[in-house]
Amino acid sequence: MEHVGIEAAAPVARAEHGDGDFKVTDAAVGQIVRLTQKRKDEGKATEAIRIGLRGGGCDGFSYVFEWADKPAGKHDHVLEFPDGAGGTVRMFIDKKSMLYLKGTTLNFVTGLMGHGFKFENPNVKGSCGCGESVQF
Numbered sequence: 372m373e374h375v376g377i378e379a380a381a382p383v384a385r386a387e388h389g390d391g392d393f394k395v396t397d398a399a400v401g402q403i404v405r406l407t408q409k410r411k412d413e414g415k416a417t418e419a420i421r422i423g424l425r426g427g428g429c430d431g432f433s434y435v436f437e438w439a440d441k442p443a444g445k446h447d448h449v450l451e452f453p454d455g456a457g458g459t460v461r462m463f464i465d466k467k468s469m470l471y472l473k474g475t476t477l478n479f480v481t482g483l484m485g486h487g488f489k490f491e492n493p494n495v496k497g498s499c500g501c502g503e504s505v506q507f
Contacts, residue, residue, distance in 0.1 A: 419461035423468035428504025
């Protein structure tokens with residue numbers, strides 16, 4: 372059966388930056404750059420994004436994605452990813468969270484149901500229906 376006017380979607384190019392422990396796609400870096408500029412325009416701190424996990428939620432853990440002024444301690448991983456304009460996007464990840472985030476790719480997705488950051492984590496054993504918490 373032929374569907375007139377409907378074409379197959381072209382594959383999405385996906386560049387990733389990172390060392391294998393934690394990767395970030397170009398789409399995610401681009402969105403972080405846009406959010407950083409917006410915060411700068413508002414006079415707010417833009418040192419880095421804190422990525423991590425907190426206990427709680429339906430399945431036991433929820434992701435942390437928030438602005439941070441400085442690393443929380445000497446054991447934080449400080450990651451830098453090129454922003455494509457000669458600068459970098461910085462992220463802080465605490466040592467304990469990194470154990471669960473090893474191999475994760477942070478992506479920014481856009482679709483019919485909205486847009487947002489998505490953690491593609493190979494260590495997740497399950498997640499709740501709302502997608503806000505995960506199980507390891």
